[in-house]
Amino acid sequence: MKVITLIVGIIAIAFIAWWFLGKHDASVEQAKVNSTNQTVNIQVKGGYSPEKVVLKKGVPATLNFKRLDSSSCLDHVIFSDLGINQELPKGQVEQVKIDTSKAGEYDWECSMNMFHGKVIVK
Amino acid sequence: MKITTRFWISLVLSLPMLVEMIIHPFTGWMLPGGNWTMLAFTTVIMLISAGPFVSSAWSAFLKHHSNMDTLVALGTMITYLYSIYAMFTGRPVFFETAAFVITFVLLGQVLEAKMRSNASSAISKLVNLGAKEALVKRGTEFVKVPISQVVKGDLIQVLPGQKVPVDGRIVSGTSNIDESMVTGESMPVAKKAGDQVIGSTINQNGSFVIEAEKVGNDTMLAQIIEIVKKAQNSHAPIQKLTDKVANVFVPTVLIIAIITFLVWFVFLNKSVPTALNYAVSVMVIACPCALGLATPTALMVGTGLGAKKGILIKNGEILEAANNLTAIVFDKTGTITKGKPQVTDVIGNKLVVLQVAASLEKLSEHPLAPAILTAAQTENVEMKDVTDFKAIEGHGIKGIIDGKTVFVGKPEIDQYTVETKMSDAITKLQKEAKTVVIVAMDDKVIGLIAIQDAPKETAAKAISDLKAEGLKTVMLTGDNRQVADSVAKQVGIDQVIAEVLPIDKADEIKKLQHNYKVAFVGDGINDAPALTQADVGIAMGSGTDVAIDAGGIVLIKNDLEDVVRALKLSKKTFKRIKLNLFWAFIYNILGIPIATGLFAGIGFTLSPEIAGLAMAFSSLSVVISSVLLGKAKI
Incomplete structure (x- = not known):
């Protein structure tokens, strides 16, 4: 019994290390662009999907965040480089406008800095 | 469901179990229905109050992420499920543990949410300062129009007691204006035709007409709001360590919890409930939130407090740099002196x-x-x-x-x-x-x-205050040496660099940077390169767009004492950040080993309930500590 527990425990540790700490691909989404603007819908549930958003430079962009998660961790989305701190009431779509005049990478994070996402303007 | 509702449900259903736990040893009283009642109550708590933790943790898990919810959900689910198994196999149960942990964690989150909105109140206060309407001349009469319709060049009447709606210049009339909300200056300022007025300041006694010069996003208030918003959400370099820790924190804690269980159960031959208790305590006491909240909340309160006093610190990096300064360089004309010969x-x-x-x-x-x-x-x-x-x-x-x-x-x-x-x-x-x-x-x-060009009245006091802080004071000027030396002597400046051309100012700063961490204070008119070159650029008073861009700290008033205040505020805020981080780290560093039962030999252990309570209050205490910074005197 104890030997089995020990083996199961060690397997669990290995799994946790691999699952959380190993390298995994994040979901990427290209913005839907039309001539006047581009939008991306981002679902907020246990993190962000997609976690990486690619925007076209020079086209006004809107990210539509919709929070479906009750965790208070995720109740704000913060773009520290852009000075954006947007409250995300649960179940509502909140628009975040991104200035795409300059190419670059802008990180976003939850209010406790545990979940992250990234906007790439190019 | 709202977090408050989840908390109340959880509290009401936990209380009977708490009462039983306390009075059972003395009276032998048990809940009617015994384990079945406990199972029912706890199941409701797990479904309604803890459900969101579990669902959040699961969606995060699918994305290879983990957070505090992961720990709380796993810890309580294990206890709950084990108790059900124990109940049907006739072993002792501990439903109440799961119930209490959920209650405490939710209590912490409810209070924390209140405190967090408190910490970020500065921005909404600033936004609410703006006037909503203006009396604008249309044809021959002044009519009330919404502020969004005011355009540059409009003539606007401002009556006593009203807010000046936008930035502009007085064309006729005089008055005293209370500018404290924007500049922090407590005395009302007398204004006459030709003088500049700032939007959202309050007209006290007179009536006057202004010509609108800046509206919408160009007004001083709008620019201040923009700066404060960016500052409040910026990062401080000191956070880098916590960011790194945060990424591996939860998985590491999970691994420690498994090891704890294995050691107690497999190697020390304890019963499953005992080993489980220790493992769950580890999961519940670990608090990544306190680490995550330590820096941003203090930064938010600190920069907000500054904004109230007319001191705008641009970001966390500047705030941190302002703590390591060893020298402060002043432009002479207009900064140390009045700028008007x-x-x-x-x-x-x-x-x-x-x-x-x-x-x-x-x-x-x-x-x-x-x-x-x-x-x-x-x-x-x-x-x-x-x-x-x-x-x-x-x-x-x-x-x-x-x-x-x-x-x-x-x-x-x-x-x-x-x-x-x-x-x-x-x-x-x-x-x-x-x-x-x-x-x-x-x-x-x-x-x-x-x-x-006489020195400002406050110059000597400000310089001596800065020297008392251990800073070397330097004056940089294009003026001749004799004039510069004399002004320096009057205000007590240590070193004078005279006869410097405006374009060479940045080079002089660079030279000083070989030996010192340098702040440069200037009014921004031709100081932009020096403001940018310095470790901390402090732009004073002018409100020119160039200076606001180039300066790391922007002082709205033209008062040298504000330089002292700005540095003091940076120091206080940074100290608070360090204190918060210290507590958040030390809490986890001490809490986790105790929870593993490392000190069980000397009778020092933590039950999961107490661990949950400690966890709830560790993040709460960090936020409270930040909010208290707002009461600091500067």
């Missing part, structure tokens, strides 16, 4: 001397001309007509008044006869670092005018 002495027949000088200077564009003209105006001197006006580059100006050749210029010109009395006066005035001009008529010096 004034006539201090007139030697000779005052009225005649001023009349001749002012009549000539009226035609000149020399920087000292306004000082002489102002002095002539206050003495009510009548201007004479000048013919044959001529500027002699680098020397002075000459012309003919009433048939006599007159000259105003540098005393170094030796073609005029100077009486000993006059030449003694020149030497004396120059020793006082005043700029002296001679006024000559027909080859003879008839008088002298001394002009000086």
Whole structure:
């Protein structure tokens, strides 16, 4: 019994290390662009999907965040480089406008800095 | 469901179990229905109150992420499921543990959410400052229109007690205006036609009409809000460590919890419940939230507090840099001095001397001309007509008044006869670092005018305060050494770098940076390169867009004491960040080993309930500590 527990425990540790700490691909989404603007819908549930958003430079962009998660961790989305701190009431779509005049990478994070996402303007 | 509702449900259903736990040892009282009642209550708590933790943790898990919810969900689910198994196999149950942990964690989150909105209140206060309507001239009448419809060039009437709606210039009327909400200046400021007014300040007694100059996002208030927003959400370099820790925190804690279980159960031969208790305690006590909240909340409160006093610190990086400064460099003109040269002495027949000088200077564009003209105006001197006006580059100006050749210029010109009395006066005035001009008529010096840009009243006090903080004080100026030295002496500055061209100021800062961490204080007009070069650029008073862009700290008032306050605020905020981080780290570093049962040998252990309570209050205490910073005196 104890030997089995020990083996199961060690397997669990290995799994946790691999699952959380190993390298995994994040979901990427290209913005839907039309001539006047581009939008991306981002679902907020246990993190962000997609976690990486690619925007076209020079086209006004809107990210539509919709929070479906009750965790208070995720109740704000913060773009520290852009000075954006947007409250995300649960179940509502909140628009975040991104200035795409300059190419670059802008990180976003939850209010406790545990979940992250990234906007790439190019 | 709202977090508050989840908390109350959980509290109400936990209370009977708490009562039983406390009085059972004394009276033997048990809940009616025993384990079945506990199972029912706890199941409701797990479904309604803890459900969101579990679903959040699961969606995060699918994305290879983990957070606090992961720990809480796993810890309580394990306890709950084990208790059900234990109940049906006739072993002791501990439903109440799961229930209490959920209650405590939710209590912490409810309080924390309140405190967090408290910490970020500065921005909404600023936003609410803005006026909603304005009395705008349309045709011949002033009519009320929403603020969004006001455009540049509109004439706007401001009545007593009203807010000035936008930035502009007074065209008619006078009043006293309370500008404290924007500049932090507590005394009302008297304003007359031609003066600038700032939007959202309050008109006290008079009525006046302004011409709108800046509206919408260009107003000073809008710019301040923009800066504060960016500052409050910026990162401080000190956070980097916590960011790294946060990424591996939860998985590491999970691994420690498994090891804890294995050690107690497999190696120390304890029962499953005992080993499980320790493992769950580990999961529940670990608190990544406190780490995540330590820096942003303090930064938010600190920068918000500054904004209230007219001190805008741009971001966390600047705030941190402001803590390591060893030298502070001031621009002279307009920063240490008032920036407006004034006539201090007139030697000779005052009225005649001023009349001749002012009549000539009226035609000149020399920087000292306004000082002489102002002095002539206050003495009510009548201007004479000048013919044959001529500027002699680098020397002075000459012309003919009433048939006599007159000259105003540098005393170094030796073609005029100077009486000993006059030449003694020149030497004396120059020793006082005043700029002296001679006024000559027909080859003879008839008088002298001394002009000086006097230091600000608050300069000496501010400099001595900065020295008391251990900073080396330096003055950087394009002026000549004698004038610079004298001003430096008056206000107590340590070192003077004089005769520096504006374009070389940044290089001088660079030289100082070999030995010092340098802050540069300037009014921004031609200081932008120096402001950018310095470790911390402090732009003062001018409110020019260039300075706001170049400065790391922007002072809205033109008060040197605000430099002292800004540095003090940075120090206090940074200290608070360090204190928060210290507690958040030490809490986890001490809490986790205790929870594993490492000190069980000396009877020192933590039950999961207590661990849950400690966890809830560790993140709460960090937020409270940040909010308290808002009460600090600066």
